[in-house]
Amino acid sequence: MPDRKDKYKEVAYYHGCALEGTAQPYNTSTRAIAKELELKLVDIKNWNCCGAMEVKNVDPEIQTYLSSRVMSLAHNEMKQDVVMAPCNGCYHNLKKAEYDIANKEESRAVVEKISAKADHPKYEAGQVETIHALDWIKFGYGEEELKAKIKGGLKGLKVANYYGCMYTRPRHIFPEKDQGGESESTSKPHYMDDLLEIAGAVNVEFPMKTACCGGAHTLSDSDMSTKLVLNILQAAEAAGAEVIATECPTCHSGLEMHQIRALKRLSKQTNVKVIYFTQLLGMAMGLSPRKVGLHENVSDSMKFMKQKGIT
Amino acid sequence: MRTFEKLEAALEHPVHRGAPKDAATFLLHVGEEALENWIEAKELEPTDQVREGFRILALHRQGAKGDPSFNACRETARELVYHYNLICLDPDHPQTNHRLEMMQLVAKHLVFFIGGKLQVAGLGEFCCAAKPIRLESI
Numbered sequence: 001m002p003d004r005k006d007k008y009k010e011v012a013y014y015h016g017c018a019l020e021g022t023a024q025p026y027n028t029s030t031r032a033i034a035k036e037l038e039l040k041l042v043d044i045k046n047w048n049c050c051g052a053m054e055v056k057n058v059d060p061e062i063q064t065y066l067s068s069r070v071m072s073l074a075h076n077e078m079k080q081d082v083v084m085a086p087c088n089g090c091y092h093n094l095k096k097a098e099y100d101i102a103n104k105e106e107s108r109a110v111v112e113k114i115s116a117k118a119d120h121p122k123y124e125a126g127q128v129e130t131i132h133a134l135d136w137i138k139f140g141y142g143e144e145e146l147k148a149k150i151k152g153g154l155k156g157l158k159v160a161n162y163y164g165c166m167y168t169r170p171r172h173i174f175p176e177k178d179q180g181g182e183s184e185s186t187s188k189p190h191y192m193d194d195l196l197e198i199a200g201a202v203n204v205e206f207p208m209k210t211a212c213c214g215g216a217h218t219l220s221d222s223d224m225s226t227k228l229v230l231n232i233l234q235a236a237e238a239a240g241a242e243v244i245a246t247e248c249p250t251c252h253s254g255l256e257m258h259q260i261r262a263l264k265r266l267s268k269q270t271n272v273k274v275i276y277f278t279q280l281l282g283m284a285m286g287l288s289p290r291k292v293g294l295h296e297n298v299s300d301s302m303k304f305m306k307q308k309g310i311t
Numbered sequence: 312m313r314t315f316e317k318l319e320a321a322l323e324h325p326v327h328r329g330a331p332k333d334a335a336t337f338l339l340h341v342g343e344e345a346l347e348n349w350i351e352a353k354e355l356e357p358t359d360q361v362r363e364g365f366r367i368l369a370l371h372r373q374g375a376k377g378d379p380s381f382n383a384c385r386e387t388a389r390e391l392v393y394h395y396n397l398i399c400l401d402p403d404h405p406q407t408n409h410r411l412e413m414m415q416l417v418a419k420h421l422v423f424f425i426g427g428k429l430q431v432a433g434l435g436e437f438c439c440a441a442k443p444i445r446l447e448s449i
Contacts, residue, residue: 224427
């Protein structure tokens, strides 16, 4: 859709808290790609937490307000009409807030009340469009154009694309999905597959694309998280993958940490590498591993990528 | 109906011995049993109905009623059905053993997920299960 190319050329960038901490390499690689593709990311100043999982558990309407404030900043202060959130948690929460504000009187009332107290304009449904980093690259730059940017490519690297459970769920907050044609599928998402295939990867048939990684359990029930993650890693290896490509900071951290924990606690070793899709795309475009923050990942995939001749 | 410990133990070793259809049916039943455990824990009678031709899909739907976060395993249940169909519709396919291996991993995931969800059912939302633990530690 040509209008999306114009619309996504410049977006309000809401990286959220994860990309400032454990998911710093996701941030580094997203910014590196933006520069390479000449897509403009305008940071949202004075941003706040989207409400993540913690606030939602205390009061879902407060979470709606927190996400609405981010969208209000983008619309009212920055005059932007697109917010790009690479984190699945942020993306999910902003989409949920958008849906609730459009459809629930109670949500609108809470947003109006707290926005007035906080002395900023309330967010109204439809003022911005929230997109994921996958939409941003796929439509803001375009697949044909991306082909022309690939230098060296991923050289047939076998990849299992792992989207996690928040990118497509619950379906009702993503009305643009499951619309056929170019739209994303909530049962078998494929945008990451599409982009990495263009970059020269061979995508394996992976039945756990949207399976739960136990991310929210990492601290409260680590053993269960380790079991869930180990199973995902083993499934990726059984599917023939050398790399699991990720697009969610919670999933990514969970896969990396529990891969180590599974070895220590359960003596189960897996060797599949865990790499953000933005890092893979960046390297396929000829950016150095350092430029895409590969050295900042918990797991060490530098040597592996070198062996594959991708760096 | 077996407990989660027994279900996990049943999946400990490869099941792709004997007739592929039998192994696929066994794995599908493991998935159904995991869901039955969840539904019974909610003090409901597991349904005998089918959805799209499969009881597991009807059980998932019943288990997710009033608990949207349970939909995190919707696609896992559907993947079990997909693999079951692949194996049973063409048991002589050269990929059958591989498909059974993948189906077993999918079944395992469903068992782990529901087992974990049951463990924390008393702790609040699955996706924020630590809250009561945190409160206790204050």
